[in-house]
Amino acid sequence: MEILVASAVGTLTAAGIYLILRMRTFPVIVGLALLSYAVNVFIFASGRLAVGLPPVLSKTAQGYTDPLTQALVLTAIVISFGMTAVIVMVALGAFLEAGTDRMDSDDEAGQ
């Protein structure tokens, strides 16, 4: 299972980075979303993997997975949602103001 998770994280990261290297806001935002999936799984996996051992206390449980990394991922998910929302809005605003959704703003370096 570890190898699957690791390769998935790697693939998500690679895809995310490839997309944030594009020139338009939209693929960059999608890339950031992929990257945030990657990092969420990364954090989650840093607490090691467990199948069938949820972090909910019960008499019948045979053991528990690491609840802390899960809590951290939750925080990370929420935060990155807020951030994504903001960048979507700013990108939309920039597009409406400028008439282009190019990420690279070559007009800003001063004349």
Added chain:
Amino acid sequence: MDMALEILISALLVIAGTFGLIGSFGLLRLRDAVQRLHAPTKATTVGVGAALIASVIDLYHYQDTLTWQELLVAAFLFITAPITALFLGKIHMHQSIPREKLPDTGTKRDWATFDPTFKGPEPKLPGD
């Protein structure tokens, strides 16, 4: 009794799996988009339904807890599935099917999808 329940559960599971697979297979196999609409929205609904019933029985039998929560899931799926189908059907009608191939309403008004609430340039289809 135990045996019967076990068989029942197993049967439900097999039904669930089979219909789930058929649904997705139909999605793959059927010829055009509207036909494909039939396969999953129906078969998977039953597939999931069977699995849910199996779950209820199984929990009652082995965990000694009678849970009806699964019914909510099933109800939810039953309520939403027609709407999903409606929307996807509208997309087909709108994008892929010439208006002439569709029957008339027989009333003064057209189908809602073609009701002229919007006027604009000719379509440049998104999505493909």
Added chain:
Amino acid sequence: MIALALTYALGCFGVALLFNLVRLLQGPTIADRILALDTMVINMIALIVLYGIRGGGTMTFEAALLFAMTGFVSTVAYAKFVLRGNIIE
């Protein structure tokens, strides 16, 4: 016996997911892709329920419920986007 049936059902839905994936990639229309995604959600709900049976827990019910809810909402959103451009109008 249940275990065997369970494995069968799990396998079926696993394969179903791959079928959905093929349809998703093939399209050809956007509706096909949305339908494939929607079906995937349904299949995953089934998988959640089946894993629930296997794990013997009651923990999976709300996951199934929320997957159903979000699957529906997102399908409608995609469809409304294709139909109308604006999903909240």
Added chain:
Amino acid sequence: MIRRLFPHPWLTVTLIVVWMLLVNKLALGSLVFAVLLGIAIPLLVAPYWPGQTQLRSPLRLAAYVVLVIWDIIQANLTVARIVLFYPTDRIRSAWIAVPIELTSPEAISMLAGTITLTPGTVVTDVSACGRVLLVHCLHAPDPDAVREEIKTRYEARLKRIFA
């Protein structure tokens, strides 16, 4: 006054049931809480559900649900056969327009939902005047029969259930 407090009595009942299903235990505390929710939430969402739906016969509704479930199971087998074994070029799909007499939005929706859930038929649109449903049949060598079945088997029953 009562109408004000319970804008949708059946919704209140539904919510109580839903809550009891959710907590999954029959305890007085849960019931009290469920009732509280059943009163509060309809009030909260009342603006989004204008008007009232008259449910004439809840019992008939239950019977209708059983009928539909049975039909679904049956039709599933039919569709499974078509999907698995019919050569795709032999499948005779058809579009049919089904004029309806139902007038309440809930009833129309329920009819359309029934048609779609019953495998082999999908409602893909309603006429802009709300009097005709557009149904697509996966395999319907005889479209008129399908239209007739919809009208007699489902619509007629629904007319009796909804006012």
Added chain:
Amino acid sequence: MSLALIAALPFLGALLPGLMIRSGRTACAVVTGSVTALALLMLGLHAPAVLRGEIVQTRIDWMPGLGLNANFFLDGLGLLFAGLILGIGLLIILYARFYLSRQDSMGQFYSYLMLFQGAMVGIVLSDNILLLLVFWELTSLSSFLLIGYWKHLPAGRQGARMALTVTGMGGLSMIAGMLILGQIAGSYDLTVILQARDAIQASEWYLPALVLILLGCFTKSAQFPFHFWLPHAMAAPTPVSAYLHSATMVKAGLFLMARMWPALAGTPEWFYLVATTGLVTMVVAAKIALFKDDLKALLAFSTVSHLGLITMLLGFGTKSAAIAAIFHIINHATFKAALFMTAGIVDHEAHTRDLKRLGGLRKLMPIPFTIGTVAALSMAGIPPLNGFLSKEMMLEEAAHTVWSGQAWLMPVFATLGALFSVAYSLRFVAHTFLGPVRDDYPHRPHDPGFGMWAAPAFLAALVVAIGLAPMPMAAWLVDAAAGATIGEAVHAHIYHWHGLTPALWMSVAAIGGGLVLLGLHAPLMRAWLATPRPEAKRLFDGLVEPLAAFARRLSSGLHDGALSRYFAIATFAILAAGLYAFFSGGHSAGMRAPTPVEVVPAAGWLLLIVSTVTLVLFHHNRVVALVVLGVVGLVVSMGFAYLSAPDLALTQILVEVATVMLLLLALNFLPKRTPMESSASRRFRDGILSAGAGLGVGCLIYMMMTRDFAFSTIADYHLANAKTGGGGTNVVNVILVDFRGYDTFGEITVLGIAALVIFAVTETILRPGPANSRLLSWAQEHRHAGDRHPLMLVVATRLMLPVAIVVGVYIFLRGHNMPGGGFIAGLVVAIAALMQYMASGFGWTAARKRVEYHALIAMGVLIAGAAGVGAWFAGRPFLTSDYGYVHLPPLEEFELATAMIFDTGVFLAVLGAVLLALASISRIAVRAGEEGSSTPYDIDLPRDGFGDR
């Protein structure tokens, strides 16, 4: 204390002119002058003691840790220079009062001047080399302001910048030199450093320190090859030139060489660096001066030449040379300031300083003529004026100095320098004052008022007086100053007649040769003009302008807004640093047993990988990209569910939907396709980079997952204490609302802020402007289907909205013990509300909304905060929770936890934030001409059951 006050007085005085200028120009000058006079007076009070050989000190701690202290001391050298600075300063203030025109802002001028004066006084009184550096750089800054004082002259701007650049560079190198020196000596106090000659000269850092310090001195004193800035500084008003560029600032370098003389001089390095530079400067600058037509330029180069002379003398490293140097400093200050003021008077009266347009002024302005002639003759070294005396001493020293085994070199070049000096000095007189009166002056000149000629006249009188009676007039000062320079008592003997020494012959040769040169000036001038030569301004511009242009190209080329390159660089840097980090540290393979792979998860994995790759390959079609992104989110959520993280699965799937809706809302206005823009090589590069990063991250997480924790994790404590300490069995939730509730507090704040930001951006877009115009003229790209609000969806929503709220409540309440909680509940309800928006439209739904989303967010954050603050009243830290079991008969017992209050805050904030964010974007569509709906659905039912339509 009083020394510090002397240094501080001019700075305080800098504040006054600005205030006094309202009372009139004279009052302003008087006040400014009084401050200087007061400082001079205070200095004078110390003079007797200093002349007795005492050293006056003041010590004030400033940054003792660094060794930078406001320590001042006054010895003979300091007294001489401080006297010069303040005394000439006083004269300049007087002169400037009459020189400046009514358009010039006199208050500003005096302020700058006083700033400069303070900096100079600071330099010469500093007993701490770091303090000295402070004042040193201040002189550069204040001279920048003074040179650029006439803002309307481009020459002033450029001259100011050039001066600042050159002297600033010197100052900076001097910083390094001084720091090294302080390091060697163990202190930054001059009095200590001056005692540490042996240690300093033995140090391996001696030469670097010397070079760096001399660089500072040479640039400031305009020594070759840094002499070029000085003539350009002449764009300044004449009082500035007279003060800074002849009497004081340019002498700061000399002062410092004299000051450091005991510690640095006497080595061959010193000799060759200093003496050679001085010699070359003296000759080169004198030659240039001869060919300058601008009076001030002539004087400027003559100044450079004389500074070279003094530098050379200091470079000799002998006592007698030092005495000569000091004496010449005094003399030069007197005659050169007088000359500058004379030139200023000429300029002021005739409105030109061009020698070609002057001549014959002797008759028109006899007073300036007299003053100028006396001073010029002194500069030429004509006996018996003071310039002669010190030049004789110089020639005498040069005659006895052997340069690298060549005995002839020094005397010959010194004589050459003197010769040029005679020539340009006489030319100054001849071409300005002698000859016939012309009738083509730009302005008819006549004698200026007393105020203007008083100061130069006084200086000319000094020239004569010192020349006639050097011993009573100047020797005591020379003794004191030279004694301080050398570090031991000296007694200078200054005479006109030394006998038939080599110096005398050299002097005669210089005067004779100078006269010849003057006679031949016209043809020489033609030859000079015909000779190509490097022009300082062009050279400087040729250096600085390309540098600035290069800087612009480099910095704006790098920071040109090409975000994708920024990212590529960052990716590469992190990857490289990460690899380097990993392979430079010890690593042992992990021993943790792997988790077995099952079929369905493997299928899920395949789904994820294939869809991710597909997403990248087909990202140009944005709608498809979003659908595929949905698959990725789905699989990730599913994976969380499988890997024992139900809360994560729920949150992820809900957030996923909200994100997709958000992106769809935005995409409505954005282009639907991403154009293919990157070249194949770009894509290849990006592919390599991203694959590398992916591989790196994958390997890293693999290594992490396959090893056991080196220590027990803090999560064990959370598992052990969730129930007993936090009152909940869902440990994840207890961590969120209790163990790490503070994180969650921050997190909901983030979400709330995000919504506020989105709202604010929407507001700016909807204001009049390009975005708003674009929206108003918005035309949809494609024809839209009808039926915005399908009946079936509306009806289903009527049921699902309340049910979803019930589910939300349920999930909220059970969250502490089972998967769920405020966050998930908030999202559930928010998404249900969004469903309502989708069903009946923004306009219809928003019109019926009961609460402001802003208020929801604010209430949420406040409630969460209140849950935290509440603990204070129990004497506990922020966010301390409590829980208990409540029994209300006949109901069964239930748990109440304060954490639920917190979770309520979370719920509200999340709900409000999601709804505000999405509703804000929807408002944009309304602006784009979309009509709100007045009915819940679009279909016209024949008979509607209710009257809402």
Added chain:
Amino acid sequence: MNHWIIAPVVLPAVIAPLIVLLMRHDLVLQRVFSLAATVALCGVAAVLLATAATNPPEAYFLGNWPAPFGIVLVLDRLAAMMVALTAFLALMVQLYAIGSGWDRRGQHFHALFQFQLMGICGAFLTGDAFNLFVFFEVLLIASYGLMIHGGGRARLRSGVQYVAYNLVGSTLFLFALATIYSVTGTLNMADLAERVATLPEGEAAILRVAGVLLLAVFAIKGALVPFQFWLPGTYASAPGPVAALFAVMTKVGAYAVIRVFSLIFPPETPATGAFFAELLLPAALVTLALGAVGVLGAASLGRLVAFGAIASMGTLFTAISGFSPETTAAALFYLLHSTLATAVLFLVADLVLARRGSEDLIQRRPPIAQEGLIASLFFVGAIALAGMPPLSGFLGKLQILDALRGPNMVAVWGTVLVTSLLMIVGFARAGSLLFWKSHETLMEADPHEPDVLSFAAVGGLVAALVALTLAAGPVSSALGSVASELAERTPYIAANRLTEQPQ
């Protein structure tokens, strides 16, 4: 327990939502409450400063959970100093924003401003690595809002870049934290310090990677090469007062480097050694050089100051890379100074922009209202940021040069001095182009109300610079004690009262 410690977070966290809730539509009320809150924050900061000066570091155990299991705030001298700096700067910036009317040009300025303060103070006070991330996010998202406050094409376009770049930074932060957790099993910084010190040999490689990732994160915030690219566009496009407030945002990056790399990865750590210092120094020097080159070549005033800010970060990181009490003390002094100086210049740039309508340095323009005063303020700011005497910048640079003797001396001194020259030249060019112009084109200056509040704000910052200069002795000896407290580490760790696992 000393509840004052959390006040700098709670105060703005309560005021901001109150503003949103109750005074959303009333700017006057917003101004009054927000200003009052900032003044109160200054008071709180003073209390904290006094507490930290006389007491050993003190922890605040949130939720009453023992460390390392809950989150702690730790008040030590460094944290107190940073909070005080932030509070003061915020007050001045807010005065300016009100005086210049910037807060009127968009929605929610004051709420975002308070949230920004909450984030910054939270980041300075936290003793928990993950919580640091959370408060980084709070401050970042508020900064996104402030940066694009007022909207407009240029601002939104730079805004997208700013947000995108920092989103990547946030993601990186999470990668780093997860890696650290996977190696050490803890998040509390004091606990991390203890565990990292005794880490088994075989974990060193992963730990180093985690450290590098963290360094990169902080480098993004601190605009360290090669992560500085976002800064010029952002700062030049941000509203003047926001850019001025951002002067302290880059310092958050510097602070984090100081905190984390002197507490958790000090050079004596066996697993990492001097690795990070070796990475940091060259990057810092290049940053400095690039910033100075940018100052020399800037085509607009905003970018000029932005590059000045980059250069100052380069100087600061150069000092930090020494990781000794002396270098840290020098770094802290320079940190205080450069924050104030950068802020002054950004506000001056805004004064110019408001009157001229353009910050263009190339085209000559008619004179502006209050030109003399603005020119003087620019001059003061420029000599401060270029590190010319007599202001504290010079003292700071002297201190840094003095402290950084050693094998890298030549490179450090050379870079610092040469770049100083470039900056002097750059500022001189800019100043003379902006304020010295031909009298021939002289027209009546645009009548522009001199708003007292704006000038008072800039004056306040200048006064602080002067005060820092005059009191350099006591300040730097206080900073010496800050630095030695950091270097000692044990008081900080002891404050956390780390509890063993109950097992």
